[in-house]
Every structure is written in structure tokens, then in C-alpha cells.
Amino acid sequence: MTLDTYRSIGLIIAISGLILSALTYILLGIIPLLALWIGLIIIGISMYLTPSKAPLAKETVILLENMFSNIARVIETFSIGTSSIYVKHGDEVYAYISRHENLPRITDNPPKAMIITGDGEPILVLKSPISKPVIEGYEEACSAIDYVTTELLNIADSIKCVEEDEVVIVEVKNPYLSTPSSIEKALGSIYAIISASITTLIRGTKSVVEKDVKVGNRRRIIVRKLGER
Amino acid sequence: MLRDFLSNTVLACLITISTWALWSVGEMRIDAYIALYVLEYTVVKALFRPRRIGLDWLMIVLLIVFSIIVSIRIMEVLYK
Numbered sequence: 117m118t119l120d121t122y123r124s125i126g127l128i129i130a131i132s133g134l135i136l137s138a139l140t141y142i143l144l145g146i147i148p149l150l151a152l153w154i155g156l157i158i159i160g161i162s163m164y165l166t167p168s169k170a171p172l173a174k175e176t177v178i179l180l181e182n183m184f185s186n187i188a189r190v191i192e193t194f195s196i197g198t199s200s201i202y203v204k205h206g207d208e209v210y211a212y213i214s215r216h217e218n219l220p221r222i223t224d225n226p227p228k229a230m231i232i233t234g235d236g237e238p239i240l241v242l243k244s245p246i247s248k249p250v251i252e253g254y255e256e257a258c259s260a261i262d263y264v265t266t267e268l269l270n271i272a273d274s275i276k277c278v279e280e281d282e283v284v285i286v287e288v289k290n291p292y293l294s295t296p297s298s299i300e301k302a303l304g305s306i307y308a309i310i311s312a313s314i315t316t317l318i319r320g321t322k323s324v325v326e327k328d329v330k331v332g333n334r335r336r337i338i339v340r341k342l343g344e345r
Numbered sequence: 346m347l348r349d350f351l352s353n354t355v356l357a358c359l360i361t362i363s364t365w366a367l368w369s370v371g372e373m374r375i376d377a378y379i380a381l382y383v384l385e386y387t388v389v390k391a392l393f394r395p396r397r398i399g400l401d402w403l404m405i406v407l408l409i410v411f412s413i414i415v416s417i418r419i420m421e422v423l424y425k
Binding site: 122131145148150151152154155156158159162163165166167168266267270273274289290 | 347348349350352353356357360361363364367368372373374375378379382386394395396398399401402403407
């Protein structure tokens with residue numbers, strides 16, 4: 117457990133508050149001033165207990181990025197990554213990655229094979245890491261996206277999200293993870309995958325990532341629904 | 346991470362404002378101040394859900410202090 121600047125300041129504030137409250141009680145006896153120093157102790161300890169780094173270790177982030185790079189290599193090998201459509205199958209979401217947006221007839225059950233064909237073109241079918249049990253109890257896409265990104269995985273500072281009839285617009289502030297470019301081109305970033313999967317799960321319709329761009333330290337994502345299944 | 350830092354900032358503001366408010370109405374009971382600080386810490390914790398290194402023992406200590414304060418007040422009323 118390292119003591120960084122923020123936590124050090126917290127510790128200094130707490131100790132200062134402790135000394136000042138003792139001096140005030142012994143020498144002055146002014147109760148409101150004593151209360152102010154006690155308040156300072158609480159603030160100092162609260163700062164001391166606050167971690168200033170993301171809980172994901174650097175090694176974990178590397179591990180995740182390496183896993184993503186494997187999927188990127190598969191997409192590059194088959195040259196099939198230009199468009200992806202998210203489809204709900206029961207409590208799960210599958211991404212259909214192909215060169216075009218024409219999907220074969222979608223059945224209730226997901227395809228057993230990882231690669232299927234539609235119009236003579238190969239279609240890569242990947243299961244999304246987000247499924248219904250992950251967002252159990254959430255009825256709105258925005259609150260579920262916020263929960264998964266900032267609380268469950270803690271891979272961003274905060275989320276701004278707007279839900280409209282046809283689209284879900286998400287702005288991710290200070291994303292911690294990067295995604296290989298080939299994955300980003302085909303599936304979108306990890307944030308887009310999460311947003312599209314949740315939108316598909318909650319709305320029950322097919323979805324597509326319409327926009328996924330990084331602007332400064334923010335990532336803007338637009339997920340559009342593609343009509344009823 | 347932003348909400349962790351924001352929670353500490355909001356807590357500092359609330360404690361400063363409540364101290365000023367109670368001081369300005371001439372409150373001289375230290376337990377009144379501390380009870381309000383405990384309430385503010387609990388509200389901030391519930392609203393922002395800040396992450397903590399290990400157990401949030403500050404919350405436990407504050408709750409124990411609050412329980413003692415309330416118990417003393419109840420005993421005062423009962424045994425007056």
C-alpha cells in the first residue's frame with residue numbers, strides 16, 4: 117500500500133486537526149472551533165482512505181488488451197471486419213461481424229459455429245461479455261451502462277448518457293482502456309461493445325454502433341437501434 | 346475515480362457550512378456538531394459511493410460515536 121500525494125495530504129490534515137483540536141480544547145475551550153477541527157479530522161481520514169489509482173492493475177489492463185488483440189487478429193485474418201450488428205438471443209447478446217449489414221435469418225438460438233455465411237460472405241459471430249444477469253434490475257440503458265463502466269469494471273471516470281427513441285448517446289470521460297484498431301473498426305471500442313450490448317439487451321432490438329470516436333480524453337459513442345427483431 | 350475525489354470535496358463543503366450554521370445560531374454542544382458530521386458523511390457515502398482502501402473504518406467509528414451520543418441523550422431524558 118503506497119502513500120501517494122493525495123493520501124499524504126489527507127494524513128497531514130487529519131494529524132493537524134487532531135493537534136489543533138487538542139490545543140483548542142485545552143487552551144481556548146471554544147466548542148465551535150473544536151468542532152471545526154474534528155470536522156477537519158474526518159475530512160483528512162476520508163482523504164487518507166481514498167485510493168487515487170484505478171483498481172485495475174496495469175498487468176490486468178495488459179491482459180485484457182492482449183485478449184482483445186487475439187480477436188483483432190482473427191478479424192484481420194478473415195478480412196471480415198467492417199460492420200457489426202448486435203443481436204439478442206435470450207439473455208445473451210451476439211455480435212455479427214461482416215463486410216455488409218445484411219444478416220442471414222436470425223433464429224431464436226444463436227448459431228453454434230463461430231463463423232457462418234450470409235450471401236456467400238463469412239460472418240463472424242462473437243458472444244458479448246455482457247449478458248442479462250450482469251445488469252439484472254436495470255430497466256434503462258443509460259443507468260446500466262454507467263453501472264457496468266464506472267462501478268462494475270471501473271474502466272472510466274464517469275459517463276454522460278442520453279436515451280432517445282432511436283439512439284443511445286454515450287460520452288465516456290477519461291477511459292482507462294485502449295482497444296486494438298482492427299477491433300475498434302469492426303466491433304467498436306470496449307465502451308462501444310458494452311453500450312451496444314446493453315442497449316440490445318434492454319431494448320430487445322438489433323443495434324449497431326453508429327459512431328465511436330475519441331475526442332481528447334473523452335470517447336463519444338452513438339448506438340442506433342435497427343428496428344424490431 | 347472522479348466521484349471519489351468529488352465526495353471528499355462535497356464532504357469538506359458540507360462540514361464547513363454546517364459548522365458555520367451551527368456556530369452562527371450559538372450552538373455550544375459538541376455532540377450536535379458531531380451528529381451532523383456523521384449524518385453528512387453517511388449522505389455523501391450513500392450518494393457518491395466512494396471507493397475505499399480496505400474497510401471503511403471511519404464510517405464504523407462515526408456510527409459508534411453517533412450511537413454513544415444518542416445513548417447519552419436518551420439516558421439524560423430517562424433518568425432526569
